[in-house]
Amino acid sequence: MSLIDTLKHDHKEIFRLLDESRALGISTDEGRRKLAMVRGTVLAHLQREDTRLYPALYRHEQTRELGETYAAEMRSISSEVLQFFDSLEKGVSGLDFARQMGRVVSHLQQRMTREEVRLYPAYERYCD
Helix, strand or coil: CCHHHHHHHHHHHHHHHHHHHHHHCCCCHHHHHHHHHHHHHHHHHHHHHHHHHHHHHHCCCCCHHHHHHHHHHHHHHHHHHHHHHHHHHCCCCCHHHHHHHHHHHHHHHHHHHHHHHHHHHHHHHHCC
C-alpha cells in the first residue's frame, strides 16, 4: 500500500472508531476504549506524516512551502487532539468533555479533508 493510501486508510479508521465510540456512548467503558484506539491510530498517522510525508514534500521546490504550512498547522491541531486524549485518560467526562470531543472531531474532519484535496495530490504529483 502506498503512503497516501495508508494515510487515507488511517483517516477512515479514525472516523470509524469515532463513530463507534459515539454510538456506544463516550461515557461507557467500551466507548472510551474505542476512543483510546483512536488515539493510537492518530499517533501512528502523525508519525507517518512527520517521518515520511513532510520530509518528501520538503525536498521538492514545488511542494516545500505547502509542506511547511501543513506541518506547522498540524502541530497546533496535534496539541489540541493530544490534550483531548489526555483528558480522556484522566477520566474527564460530562458536557465539557462532549464539547471538547465535538471540537476535536470537527478540526480533524476539516484537516483531513484538506489533506486529501490538496496535500496528498501534491505529494503524488511531485514526490511519489
